[in-house]
Amino acid sequence: MAVIEVKNLTKNYGEVEALKSISFEVQQNEIFGLIGPDGAGKSTLIRILNSLILADEGNVSVMGKDPNKQYQYIRNHIGYMPGRFSLYEDLSVKENLEFFATIFGTTIKKSYNLIKDIYQQIEPFNDRKAGALSGGMKQKLALCAALIHYPKVLFLDEPTTGVDPVSRKEFWQIIKGLHQHNITIIVSTPYMDEADLCDRVALMNDGEILRIDTPQNVANSFDKPLYALEAKEGNYKLIKALRAYSFLDSVFPFGEKLHYTDQRDDDITVELKKHLTSEGFSDISIEKIASNTEDVFIRLMNNQKQ
Numbered sequence: 001m002a003v004i005e006v007k008n009l010t011k012n013y014g015e016v017e018a019l020k021s022i023s024f025e026v027q028q029n030e031i032f033g034l035i036g037p038d039g040a041g042k043s044t045l046i047r048i049l050n051s052l053i054l055a056d057e058g059n060v061s062v063m064g065k066d067p068n069k070q071y072q073y074i075r076n077h078i079g080y081m082p083g084r085f086s087l088y089e090d091l092s093v094k095e096n097l098e099f100f101a102t103i104f105g106t107t108i109k110k111s112y113n114l115i116k117d118i119y120q121q122i123e124p125f126n127d128r129k130a131g132a133l134s135g136g137m138k139q140k141l142a143l144c145a146a147l148i149h150y151p152k153v154l155f156l157d158e159p160t161t162g163v164d165p166v167s168r169k170e171f172w173q174i175i176k177g178l179h180q181h182n183i184t185i186i187v188s189t190p191y192m193d194e195a196d197l198c199d200r201v202a203l204m205n206d207g208e209i210l211r212i213d214t215p216q217n218v219a220n221s222f223d224k225p226l227y228a229l230e231a232k233e234g235n236y237k238l239i240k241a242l243r244a245y246s247f248l249d250s251v252f253p254f255g256e257k258l259h260y261t262d263q264r265d266d267d268i269t270v271e272l273k274k275h276l277t278s279e280g281f282s283d284i285s286i287e288k289i290a291s292n293t294e295d296v297f298i299r300l301m302n303n304q305k306q
């Protein structure tokens, strides 16, 4: 059964088209990732699903309810962790949790089974003011607060943005652990590597969904042979030379190398090396590689611009 159904959803802020007629479904107990850069429309989408803002057009159903009309039901049965820390900095860890538990007519004790793995990590700081916690701890507290009423659906808006790599990894272990509690999770992130940790992802850019699929299918959907390139002269000169090459299909920086596709589909390694040598490049390395989610995303975004 689909827990979330979105059909032709549109949202504008004045001239800005934040969501351009998007459609998708999220199934029960999925970890569904909204992957995309700043401004893609992820927060807008999450806020509409949460009943915090209204859509301009389209149909939305969350747990079978319309966020415009049955927002009280939705708010009682979802958990929401906004992008910015939104708890009370002047209250202690325990006071914050007790406050949110009271709002939902529950207690920390009643929710303990669900939150214990996370809560145990912040419990030693129970009396510390939330404002004095480290970034990773604040994030765990916010997650506990979002879970305090045993939500059926959990929305996490960029929970790992600005978080150090170790805390990011820990946080994803926690998300995975929530799976066993039968909670459907919608998580947004600008980090492409986090796509692989979701069951399915929607790649979003500029108010549109460019692709929805499992991370494996997305990564495998690159439609051309892909090469990683480098040369002693450096990426800047190499990109310039490749842009002038008549067989170029696409080239973009990727980590310390360049990722390159050619108009020809047969193996061009020897041919391209010869060409770059004739252009004065040395220590040239050209390697045929497997694509990943980021390659596919960059390609889809480039196609979207054209």
Ligand SMILES: Nc1ncnc2c1ncn2[C@@H]1O[C@H](COP(=O)(O)OP(=O)(O)OP(=O)(O)O)[C@@H](O)[C@H]1O
Residues within 6 Å of the ligand: 013, 016, 017, 018, 036, 037, 038, 039, 040, 041, 042, 043, 044, 045, 158
């Ligand atoms: N309240 C608002 N008023 C005007 N424009 C807005 C408002 N909220 C968002 N936007 C614009 O709508 C577009 C989508 O923004 P949104 O915040 O949904 O994207 P996002 O993918 O969550 O990215 P971010 O990480 O920057 O929040 C952006 O162009 C943004 O500037």
